[in-house]
Amino acid sequence: MSKNSRLVYSTETGRVKENPDKKPPPKGDGIVRIRRETSGRKGKGVTTISGVELDDKALAVLAKELKQQCGTGGSVKDAVIEIQGDHREKLRQLLEQRGFTVKFAGG
Numbered sequence: 001m002s003k004n005s006r007l008v009y010s011t012e013t014g015r016v017k018e019n020p021d022k023k024p025p026p027k028g029d030g031i032v033r034i035r036r037e038t039s040g041r042k043g044k045g046v047t048t049i050s051g052v053e054l055d056d057k058a059l060a061v062l063a064k065e066l067k068q069q070c071g072t073g074g075s076v077k078d079a080v081i082e083i084q085g086d087h088r089e090k091l092r093q094l095l096e097q098r099g100f101t102v103k104f105a106g107g
Contacts, residue, residue: 033049045086049081049082050079063081065094070085
């Protein structure tokens with residue numbers, strides 16, 4: 001292996017999630033941004049929520065609650081919550097009830 005490569009998959013353990021080079025997400029401005037995206041998803045729309053300054057576990061719990069409220073699936077990737085479908089208005093209400101400052105981003 002070269003000096004700059006890193007192990008991504010092992011036949012013994014499967015996908016390797018540990019990444020020692022990964023830095024924590026940068027501190028934001030305290031505003032949660034909700035955006036609808038279709039890029040790279042074969043036309044399927046998702047609603048992304050970024051700027052939530054929570055640790056990984058709390059972010060996963062929040063994502064689970066939001067998915068349940070919207071009645072759809074989703075995931076958390078790189079400190080961004082992805083909810084399947086266009087649920088911007090409902091997510092805005094839910095996040096504002098939890099005390100977040102929310103803005104719509106994009107078009």
